Amino acid sequence: MTSASEAWPALEFEELRWQSRYAESGPRAARRDVVSERYEAALPPTIAQRSLRPSAEVAALADEASTALARFDDSLGNEVAPFAALLLRSEAAASSQIEHLTASARQIFTAELGGEGKRNASEIVSNTRAMRTAIELSDELTTATVLSMHEVLMEHDRRHEAGRFREEPVRIGTSGRTPVGAEYVVPSWERVPALVDDTMTFARRTDLPRLAQVAVTHAQFETIHPFTDGNGRTGRALLQAMLRSNELTQNVTVPVSAGLLTDTAGYVDALTAYRRGEVDPIIRLVSEASFEAVGNARELVEEISAIRAAWRTAVTARSDSGVWRALEVVARQPVLNASTLAAEMGVDPKNVYPHLERLVEAGVLAKKNEYRHGVVYRNDEILRALDAFAARAGRRS
Structure with missing residues (x-):
């Protein structure tokens, strides 16, 4: 029997031509010749008006996770101020860790004081600012919002254009010179603005199951891969903006990226499954990550509360x-x-x-x-x- 989740459209591909003056092999003399080869680039479906019906089991799990997020957020009551700041930074650090950017809490907070710091810590500080921007703009889930997040994230990185969509092909699993033979070639850069507009229209809808909508928006964004760098961190900042917009969180940033860190291989597999037209895996993973995040964050809140109580003594x-x-x-x-x-x-x-x-x-x-x-x-x-x-x-x- 076909499940409802399988009705989601799978990724298609289009054949494009790649021209370069550098071949991947052969004598040096030949490398000066123009090489023209064909490759396949992803062609994501538009999703703005599509129905979203995960399987009954996954829909129930997502509902339970939504309730857990909202209850944790509400449980902080009048103690929001210190925890909001710490949880936001923890989410930014976890999101960065998925991209293999790690630093101690001391290094990160020291980098926030300004001046030169360790590169990873400085990049995590930029990610914290991008997360904060995402939360501030959560009532405006538009393409401009996405560009603003990326601009804040990448403003100190001179290798990439901050706040601008890519204008070049990007690929995964091959040499930096050519997309031919790549494991995955993201959509043609000319298609990016329209695809992101379509995704953000989907993100603003109010007729969809909320956490499932968050998960699918994130997966679609990562499939489009609209920037030369910073896609994962920007996509997870967008995820937080949607949690706030959908009122699953209203006071604090629940560190869902920290939940995703418990199974990064599963995260990649879920994104790959989404591209085959399967929405259940990414919705399930974001739901499970939400439970993990709430449990981990609750433990942190209890530790901080005990520390603050000892200070008063x-x-x-x-x-x-x-x-x-x-x-x-x-x-x-x-x-x-x-x-x-x-x-x-x-x-x-x-x-x-x-x-x-x-x-x-x-x-x-x-x-x-x-x-x-x-x-x-x-x-x-x-x-x-x-x-x-x-x-x-x-x-x-």
Whole structure:
């Protein structure tokens, strides 16, 4: 019996011509000749008006995952502020880790202070900004939104054009010189703007099962591969924007990418299955990743809550002291300097030094003079909790 999920259209292909002055083999003299070869590029179906009917089993799983996301988001109540910032950064770090960009929590937060930092940490900071942009623009799921996310993500990468669709063929599984023989050649660049417009029309619909819609939009976006680089991170930022737009999350960024990290091979397989016309695998995987994300994030929230409670025992001050406001900043920014703290508190930098010194004396902050950043303060407990979160995300449950 044919399942409803199999009605989704499979990827088609079109034959294109590749011309190059460099052959892949042969004597050097021949490499100066123009070589013309044929190859097949992906031709994704349009999806803007298509029905989306996953199998009953997967639809039920997606509904349960949607409920889990919404309940976790709602459970934070009045404690959203510190957790929103930490979970957003954790999602950006996990999304980057899928692309083999890893850095410790300390390196990432130090890179946020500005100046030169480790390359991976700096790229993860850019991904955090792209995630934040995605959330801010979640009410505007348009092609312009996608370009804005990519522009923020890639603004410091001189090798690629930030916020612009590619104007060249991109392929997977072959030499950088030619798409001929590639494992997968993404759609012709001329088709990209219309395909992304079509995908974002699908993303804005209000008549579809919400988490299934999020998963399929993400898979279609990755199939189109609209940029020369940053497609995966931009696509996962779009996923977060859709979770917010669909009101599955309203307060925090639930780190679904951290859930996907538990099975990156399955993630690739699900995207490949989508291109064959199967929607169940990607919907199932995003649903399972949502459960993983909620469990991992809940553990992080409990750890951070315990750390913050211990601070209130270690620090003694009047109830109206600014040191309590400073502690709230430390909870969401565990590596900072006087300028960062002053900006977050809205006061003059000279007024935060007494708070910083009090927190150093209480053992909440460690103080260090760093070469590129001057005097930096950090809380190692929060940083360890974030690194433990990342380690859990990378383990198969």
